[in-house]
Amino acid sequence: MTQPDLRVTIGGLVFKNPVLTASGTFGYAKEFAPYVNLHHLGGVVVKGISLEPRRGNPPPRIVETAGGMLNAIGLENVGLDCFIAEKMDYLRGIGTRVIVNILGDSLEEYQTLAQRLSEVEGISGLEINISCPNVKKGGVAFGTDPAMAEAVTRAVCAHTTLPVIVKLSPNVTDITRIARAVEAGGAQAVSLINTLLGMAIDAKSRRPKLANIVGGLSGPAIKPIALRMVWQVAQAVKIPVIGIGGISTTEDALEFLLAGATAIEVGTANFVNPRASQEIVEGLGRYVTDNGLAGISEVIGGLILD
Amino acid sequence: MDQFEEQAEIVRQEQLTPEIFRLTLKAPEIAANARPGQFVMVQTTPCSDPLLRRPLSIHQTIGNEQVQLLYKVVGKGTRLLAAMLPGQSLNLTGPLGHGFDLAGKPAICLVGGGMGIAPLYFLAREILRTTRPPKCVVLLGARNAAELGPLPRDFMDVGATETHLATDDGSLGHHGFVAELLPQHLDPGLPWTVCTCGPHPMLKAVVSQCRKQGWECQVSLETMMACGISACLGCAIPRADLSGSYLHVCKDGPVFKAEEVAWL
Numbered sequence: 001m002t003q004p005d006l007r008v009t010i011g012g013l014v015f016k017n018p019v020l021t022a023s024g025t026f027g028y029a030k031e032f033a034p035y036v037n038l039h040h041l042g043g044v045v046v047k048g049i050s051l052e053p054r055r056g057n058p059p060p061r062i063v064e065t066a067g068g069m070l071n072a073i074g075l076e077n078v079g080l081d082c083f084i085a086e087k088m089d090y091l092r093g094i095g096t097r098v099i100v101n102i103l104g105d106s107l108e109e110y111q112t113l114a115q116r117l118s119e120v121e122g123i124s125g126l127e128i129n130i131s132c133p134n135v136k137k138g139g140v141a142f143g144t145d146p147a148m149a150e151a152v153t154r155a156v157c158a159h160t161t162l163p164v165i166v167k168l169s170p171n172v173t174d175i176t177r178i179a180r181a182v183e184a185g186g187a188q189a190v191s192l193i194n195t196l197l198g199m200a201i202d203a204k205s206r207r208p209k210l211a212n213i214v215g216g217l218s219g220p221a222i223k224p225i226a227l228r229m230v231w232q233v234a235q236a237v238k239i240p241v242i243g244i245g246g247i248s249t250t251e252d253a254l255e256f257l258l259a260g261a262t263a264i265e266v267g268t269a270n271f272v273n274p275r276a277s278q279e280i281v282e283g284l285g286r287y288v289t290d291n292g293l294a295g296i297s298e299v300i301g302g303l304i305l306d
Numbered sequence: 307m308d309q310f311e312e313q314a315e316i317v318r319q320e321q322l323t324p325e326i327f328r329l330t331l332k333a334p335e336i337a338a339n340a341r342p343g344q345f346v347m348v349q350t351t352p353c354s355d356p357l358l359r360r361p362l363s364i365h366q367t368i369g370n371e372q373v374q375l376l377y378k379v380v381g382k383g384t385r386l387l388a389a390m391l392p393g394q395s396l397n398l399t400g401p402l403g404h405g406f407d408l409a410g411k412p413a414i415c416l417v418g419g420g421m422g423i424a425p426l427y428f429l430a431r432e433i434l435r436t437t438r439p440p441k442c443v444v445l446l447g448a449r450n451a452a453e454l455g456p457l458p459r460d461f462m463d464v465g466a467t468e469t470h471l472a473t474d475d476g477s478l479g480h481h482g483f484v485a486e487l488l489p490q491h492l493d494p495g496l497p498w499t500v501c502t503c504g505p506h507p508m509l510k511a512v513v514s515q516c517r518k519q520g521w522e523c524q525v526s527l528e529t530m531m532a533c534g535i536s537a538c539l540g541c542a543i544p545r546a547d548l549s550g551s552y553l554h555v556c557k558d559g560p561v562f563k564a565e566e567v568a569w570l
Contacts (some may be wrong), residue, residue, distance in 0.1 A: 024539075027537040031535045059529065061540045248354070271359075
């Protein structure tokens with residue numbers, strides 16, 4: 001029996017299948033080696049990296065909510081130098097594509113990250129987290145202003161030869177405007193959605209459940225919103241869309257592909273079921289075989305509107 | 307460190323008190339690799355509510371195949387666990403984190419409060435069976451006698467003959483907090499290693515006494531966590547000097563040297 005063809009192409013890169021793992025939910029991949037055959041995955045998006053190490057927010061950092069969780073980790077990460085020196089060796093050997101998520105507080109930081117990472121062997125692409133505040137522009141998040149989103153995309157693209165994926169925040173009035181702006185800025189793909197801003201209060205103590213007061217909502221609870229946004233963005237831009245948001249099962253992944261996503265990222269589900277990403281790869285393979293499709297690409301954008 | 311994901315069949319579900327349960331599961335890979343102080347992440351339902359696994363310390367392994375968990379019903383997840391019956395199965399990942407390190411310690415004291423007693427039983431059994439320290443004192447505390455249930459007996463049965471009890475309401479043993487038992491039962495002339503697990507105020511009291519006496523103290527900590535495998539970074543706690551990066555309970559712990567962490 002021949003293997004089902006699950007290949008997809010994004011920014012000129014061929015991925016063996018459309019299943020990636022979302023930044024911040026899969027560590028630096030090694031954490032999941034006891035549970036997942038990493039080389040079976042389409043790719044791994046590693047924890048967001050900043051120029052300097054970041055300590056992150058004080059605890060409590062997470063709280064469970066109905067069908068989801070809020071997090072305010074605060075972008076804790078080891079920083080660029082440590083990432084290159086200590087994490088890349090392992091990542092070069094995992095047998096799948098490595099996408100590095102980057103974040104900064106200024107255009108210059110994004111540029112430096114892009115430039116430095118382009119010189120590192122074993123990285124297939126960059127995913128830009130534009131949900132961070134621009135400290136030089138009064139703290140407005142890059143991701144909520146089309147002009148700033150375009151500018152940061154342009155800055156990164158000018159300093160790297162790697163394909164650039166821009167990860168979009170859903171905390172905006174019209175996500176298609178931001179998507180079009182980063183497309184104009186030179187992004188080869190967009191990934192969406194990042195977490196939705198939320199809050200939880202302990203009624204007994206009358207205090208917020210997160211030390212940061214507010215945090216990002218993820219998990220199955222956000223899937224319908226993510227799916228709607230992916231569908232809208234897929235129609236608004238010509239570049240590939242990577243769907244993220246509450247994807248836990250093969251069926252979830254298929255919904256995003258039908259809505260127009262070329263690939264998907266599995267996030268919070270990795271916490272719940274560390275084997276989720278691999279199970280989705282296997283499930284998509286069965287779907288292609290069982291439906292007699294030439295490949296998974298036949299599913300992409302296949303939503304039927306009567 | 308070897309970690310496994312196992313669909314574990316329930317062998318026994320025992321209700322020890324109205325709220326406390328003891329669950330025995332068949333999880334051969336986890337059982338064969340678990341050390342005292344390590345924990346498992348338990349999926350309480352395959353549905354999404356509650357979404358996250360629950361971290362539970364390993365109460366003991368039985369033979370080479372079974373893992374036993376001791377838990378108290380405190381919310382939705384543990385309520386679902388309590389309703390599970392023999393023959394049904396739960397998904398476990400583990401064994402996770404670092405356990406206690408007691409190699410070559412001549413005088414050991416285990417101090418457990420409430421559900422914090424859970425990992426200490428595994429520890430008592432292991433040290434009394436293998437390293438056999440010349441001195442081993444066990445101090446157990448709970449709100450009342452009912453909450454201690456059969457646990458004091460279990461410790462005695464594995465050879466912890468010097469087991470002393472404290473209850474908040476005085477219904478069994480010392481009337482007061484378990485930390486108050488340390489000066490009563492520990493000879494200050496011996497180089498004690500104290501291992502403790504329980505509610506935060508109790509841990510603080512135990513740590514403070516150890517510091518005064520110059521005793522080594524290992525604490526097992528509990529926090530919110532989503533993954534248990536250092537991917538979510540949700541289980542951060544501050545270091546003793548409050549500077550630098552946070553420690554993560556799932557990976558750097560759950561057992562820490564008391565002087566590593568901040569006692570706020």
